[in-house]
Amino acid sequence: MLRSFTMYAYNQIDQKLVDERVEQFRDQTDRFLAGKLDEEVFKQLRLRNGLYVQRHAPMLRVAVPYGILNSDQMRMLGHIARTYDRGYAHVTTRQNFQFNWPALETVPDILAHLAGVQMHAIQTSGNCIRNVTSDPLAGVAPDELEDPRIWCELLRQWSTLHPEFSFLPRKFKFAVTGSRQDRVASQVHDIGLQLVQNGQGEVCFKVLVGGGMGRTPVIGKLIRDFLPRHDLLSYLDAILRVYNLHGRRDNIYKARIKILVNALGIETFREQVEAEWQHLRESDLKLSDQRIDRIRESFQIHKYKDLEDDDGIKDQCAQNPMFNSWYRQNTQAHKIRGYRIVTLSLKNHGQAPGDISDTQMEQVADLADQYSAGEIRTTYSQNLILAQVEQVELYSLWQALTRLRLANPNIGTVNDVICCPGSDFCALANATSIDVSEDIIRRFDALDKLYSIGNIRINISGCINACGHHHVGNIGLLGVDKNGEDWYQITLGGAASNYTALGKVLGPAVAKRDVGEAIEKIIETYVDYRQVDESFLQTLERIGRDPFKARVYVSRH
Amino acid sequence: MSVVINLNEVITDDWLETSDSDELGSNRSVIISLQRLQRDWDVLQSSDYRIGVELEATDDVEEIREFLPRLDLVALNFNVFADGRAFSQARLLRERLGYRGELRARGDVIRDQLSFMHRCGFTQFQLADSEEVELALNAFSDISDTYQPEIKQIPDCSATSR
Numbered sequence: 001m002l003r004s005f006t007m008y009a010y011n012q013i014d015q016k017l018v019d020e021r022v023e024q025f026r027d028q029t030d031r032f033l034a035g036k037l038d039e040e041v042f043k044q045l046r047l048r049n050g051l052y053v054q055r056h057a058p059m060l061r062v063a064v065p066y067g068i069l070n071s072d073q074m075r076m077l078g079h080i081a082r083t084y085d086r087g088y089a090h091v092t093t094r095q096n097f098q099f100n101w102p103a104l105e106t107v108p109d110i111l112a113h114l115a116g117v118q119m120h121a122i123q124t125s126g127n128c129i130r131n132v133t134s135d136p137l138a139g140v141a142p143d144e145l146e147d148p149r150i151w152c153e154l155l156r157q158w159s160t161l162h163p164e165f166s167f168l169p170r171k172f173k174f175a176v177t178g179s180r181q182d183r184v185a186s187q188v189h190d191i192g193l194q195l196v197q198n199g200q201g202e203v204c205f206k207v208l209v210g211g212g213m214g215r216t217p218v219i220g221k222l223i224r225d226f227l228p229r230h231d232l233l234s235y236l237d238a239i240l241r242v243y244n245l246h247g248r249r250d251n252i253y254k255a256r257i258k259i260l261v262n263a264l265g266i267e268t269f270r271e272q273v274e275a276e277w278q279h280l281r282e283s284d285l286k287l288s289d290q291r292i293d294r295i296r297e298s299f300q301i302h303k304y305k306d307l308e309d310d311d312g313i314k315d316q317c318a319q320n321p322m323f324n325s326w327y328r329q330n331t332q333a334h335k336i337r338g339y340r341i342v343t344l345s346l347k348n349h350g351q352a353p354g355d356i357s358d359t360q361m362e363q364v365a366d367l368a369d370q371y372s373a374g375e376i377r378t379t380y381s382q383n384l385i386l387a388q389v390e391q392v393e394l395y396s397l398w399q400a401l402t403r404l405r406l407a408n409p410n411i412g413t414v415n416d417v418i419c420c421p422g423s424d425f426c427a428l429a430n431a432t433s434i435d436v437s438e439d440i441i442r443r444f445d446a447l448d449k450l451y452s453i454g455n456i457r458i459n460i461s462g463c464i465n466a467c468g469h470h471h472v473g474n475i476g477l478l479g480v481d482k483n484g485e486d487w488y489q490i491t492l493g494g495a496a497s498n499y500t501a502l503g504k505v506l507g508p509a510v511a512k513r514d515v516g517e518a519i520e521k522i523i524e525t526y527v528d529y530r531q532v533d534e535s536f537l538q539t540l541e542r543i544g545r546d547p548f549k550a551r552v553y554v555s556r557h
Numbered sequence: 558m559s560v561v562i563n564l565n566e567v568i569t570d571d572w573l574e575t576s577d578s579d580e581l582g583s584n585r586s587v588i589i590s591l592q593r594l595q596r597d598w599d600v601l602q603s604s605d606y607r608i609g610v611e612l613e614a615t616d617d618v619e620e621i622r623e624f625l626p627r628l629d630l631v632a633l634n635f636n637v638f639a640d641g642r643a644f645s646q647a648r649l650l651r652e653r654l655g656y657r658g659e660l661r662a663r664g665d666v667i668r669d670q671l672s673f674m675h676r677c678g679f680t681q682f683q684l685a686d687s688e689e690v691e692l693a694l695n696a697f698s699d700i701s702d703t704y705q706p707e708i709k710q711i712p713d714c715s716a717t718s719r
Binding site (some may be wrong): 013016017020023024027028031036038041044045051127157158160161162163164165166167168241244245249279283284458 | 638639641644645646648652653659667669670672673674675676677687689692699700701702703704705706
């Protein structure tokens with residue numbers, strides 16, 4: 001029987017924990033509002049429940065563990081958007097959902113609604129182990145070695161309300177992949193876990209440590225090439241303990257694990273972790289086969305039909321150029337014959353990248369039930385995926401998505417911008433990001449132009465905290481404040497996949513009014529110089545930055 | 558004087574915190590610094606004082622390994638509540654060094670961290686002045702089940718009187 005996992009289903013303990021966590025936070029909120037809880041204390045407690053206080057209002061970040069939702073959960077998010085917010089939500093690069101306008105006093109009720117559908121906002125913020133991200137194609141990718149979600153769920157449980165590691169020097173982010181193609185940016189996380197095979201053919205974890213964005217971007221370093229799977233949690237405990245005890249706490253900008261790893265050097269850091277691990281390895285943290293099996297058995301199963309590949313698609317593509325574009329750009333191969341993976345684009349003009357309305361959420365939930373085993377995935381690039389679509393249903397799904405404005409055939413193109421909320425919402429940001437992405441999307445709106453350029457990743461961050469991951473954009477934009485005006489620093493050459501690189505600054509920052517034109521010049525330069533089938537990064541590597549620089553800076557004044 | 562909770566009840570604190578320059582007086586239970594412990598060890602070890610030592614977040618718990626059999630209390634200081642190093646120090650004392658005496662959290666000890674503290678091996682909680690005792694006593698039952706292995710041989714808070 002052809003099958004794959006869909007969702008982890010809570011047991012009584014899981015459910016009780018999130019229910020009690022809601023009531024704990026309700027009590028904390030009540031005490032704060034009654035003036036009985038110190039503001040700084042409440043801040044740290046609310047952050048660990050996903051609640052920020054932003055420029056205009058609180059922002060609530062809801063966890064989507066390893067980026068997978070069922071349709072009931074998606075409907076609930078739509079309901080929350082309509083009832084407690086302004087009718088929309090935002091998908092983040094770490095696969096979570098954000099609400100931008102909830103009232104502080106309603107947040108306990110929102111969390112209670114979420115708990116009702118096995119969701120929470122635990123540890124989506126604060127200096128603790130954050131919600132774990134993973135491959136949005138988990139379980140369906142043709143290049144997958146092993147489904148990473150079993151391990152992600154073990155990590156979710158291990159990290160949830162961890163008594164020792166809930167007050168770390170700084171936030172701590174995991175990404176886990178089980179495929180050959182890295183779709184999780186594992187090299188720019190505090191810990192990146194890659195399932196790999198060792199020389200004996202056993203599946204192990206390759207462990208990277210000390211990657212990250214922010215003002216000091218660093219690519220993660222290899223700390224262990226083949227970690228036995230049963231030792232995963234004890235080894236992570238060892239890393240976290242070394243970090244908790246020795247990570248800097250005197251300067252928020254030097255507190256991430258990457259700074260500690262760089263200061264010690266990876267060899268010394270590895271030795272310290274190994275020394276710690278020797279004490280922990282045979283402890284209760286060692287994973288038994290039974291424990292792993294229990295988690296595996298808690299995942300619901302999707303059974304596939306035995307289908308042939310659908311020949312009708314060729315005709316549909318030939319007859320309908322829009323369907324053809326969408327099929328080529330927004331769908332991809334599934335590991336099971338007769339199925340296809342569909343990406344729903346959250347990148348349209350007139351809409352912030354990653355935003356989705358309440359009605360779209362509810363209708364996506366219905367489409368998931370109808371076409372895709374009732375599940376929806378969120379992606380690093382701030383889109384959604386229906387991963388279990390029968391090929392014969394693609395045309396009707398495309399029609400439905402077109403009506404919902406979720407079928408823009410731009411996945412992977414210049415218009416598939418990764419973007420933080422910027423200073424329109426975020427109290428930390430120096431500059432806007434949404435209007436800049438809007439400008440870019442409008443300039444490249446014509447599909448023939450978009451496709452002639454090919455796939456280029458653009459990332460925009462409204463400040464040095466780099467939530468839009470500008471360091472790893474093929475083209476990166478970083479918002480900076482110059483005497484109260486929004487300016488943007490441009491970087492070229494970043495990437496966050498199997499090949500991961502940090503972009504290099506092209507030249508002086510440009511004013512907002514000139515950013516769109518600068519991006520156009522960069523892309524024109526690429527198109528003019530590229531050789532057959534050369535990617536943007538390959539052309540850049542071959543010709544260097546100077547030709548780009550010449551066009552961008554000469555053309556202006 | 559600040560309130561001390563032992564597991565899940567308020568106790569009269571008979572421990573006296575003593576600075577490095579103070580003479581040890583008539584109170585027979587004294588909490589001293591690591592520096593004083595090392596300095597005066599020859600005298601202290603054969604005295605009839607009950608000895609407690611206070612560690613800062615920057616101290617390496619290995620430094621007190623040799624003294625542990627003679628210690629009745631170790632106090633770990635939370636300079637600010639958000640500095641989580643003492644959670645790791647506590648676990649190391651319990652699980653690595655096998656310490657079985659009283660382990661006290663002091664400093665910026667707040668109600669909403671008590672459960673984490675207990676789960677790392679603390680048995681006594683010297684509350685920050687801002688904390689309400691009744692609220693603090695209820696803190697241990699906020700969350701019933703946990704995902705992490707429990708530390709062995711530490712008395713349960715929630716199982717006591719309340």
